[in-house]
Amino acid sequence: MPGRFDVTFPDFGATHSGDLFLILDGARIDAPRFIYERDDRPEMDLLYRSTPHEPVKEVSPCIVRPSENSRLRGDVNNWRSDGIAIESSADIHMLGNHLRSLISVRLPDGALAYLRFYSPSQIEPLLSSFSDHELTRFSGPVTRWHYFAPVDGWKTVEVPGTSESQEASNEGWFQLREEHLRAIEACNEAVFRKKLVHQAGWPVTPESMSKIDQIVLRARSFGFQAQGDIATYAELACYYGERLEEPNALAVLKSEDKPAGQRLEIIDSMMSYGDT
Structure with a gap:
């Protein structure tokens, strides 16, 4: 008000x-x-x-x-x-x-x-x-x-x-009322995204929030829903950048036969040891 x-x-x-x-x-x-x-x-x-x-x-x-x-x-x-x-x-x-x-x-x-x-x-x-x-x-x-x-x-x-x-x-x-629940959900989501910005070491600006919005959207496109999994993906995305879009990495991220946590562990190992 x-x-x-x-x-x-x-x-x-x-x-x-x-x-x-x-x-x-x-x-x-x-x-x-x-x-x-x-x-x-x-x-x-x-x-x-x-x-x-x-x-x-x-x-x-x-x-x-x-x-x-x-x-x-x-x-x-x-x-x-x-x-x-x-x-x-x-x-x-x-x-x-x-x-x-x-x-x-x-x-x-x-x-x-x-x-x-x-x-x-x-x-x-x-x-x-x-x-x-x-x-x-x-x-x-x-x-x-x-x-x-x-x-x-x-x-x-x-x-x-x-x-x-x-x-x-x-x-x-x-x-x-439903309006109150939607407000709580929206606020929790905004707080979570600001935490991701801080995790990346960025100042909270419209530009950094926009970057995080895109990363979160990409994480969810791979089926990551839990905040912990999204936070892990965001950390990897901020560190490795476009390497996550290489074919071998995408094959792991899109695989439906492995749980989210396992896929992220594989990606981290691939990125760390240069297996992509």
Whole structure:
């Protein structure tokens, strides 16, 4: 939505400090340890606590309100890829319960699915595809979302109003639409292609993205679908270039009697030992 996003670095040390919360991804980092190493008196809770997901609470997302002198505020570079920041005037109990209600959401076919809303790469397409009404209902007591985008830097999303806070027991109440799923898929694909650009050692520019687009298209023409296989093909393509288009290489890449991983291993060996 025009005007919704603000691409400026949020001053976590000054602005609305009492209303600031972080949500860290426990599947990516040891969130409690990370927090206690940087904050002597944090107000913290595991979102999987007292939910059906408690048996795997060791990977639970963790919500924390940093204390006044918390080092978390000045150490954003060490958590910006592993969590997000939000602002809310609600207490941690009310806010935590609302966030627990979003751990799972309804897909268009009615099935339940985990929603990693605390992941910068997943919250971006969601917030960008929500209508104002959806954003307000989804956010509940949250007034601002802050997350780090690898290319654009920090983004802040203002919520146009507040909505009723949900209880943890209502998990699954929020319904995703096909439009939301397409936005998530498109964003994940864009992130993957940017990673391929970084893997190639190129700056992220329209020209480098166009090159990667062509490489990905070529990889898929050979039947490579898994991101790992496409990444391997892209690495080979960037290193060996047009040698992958030589007849012997094409014969291997197009062979349908060998799995993708084996074909790529053969190509790597052929290129390395000059067997083409």
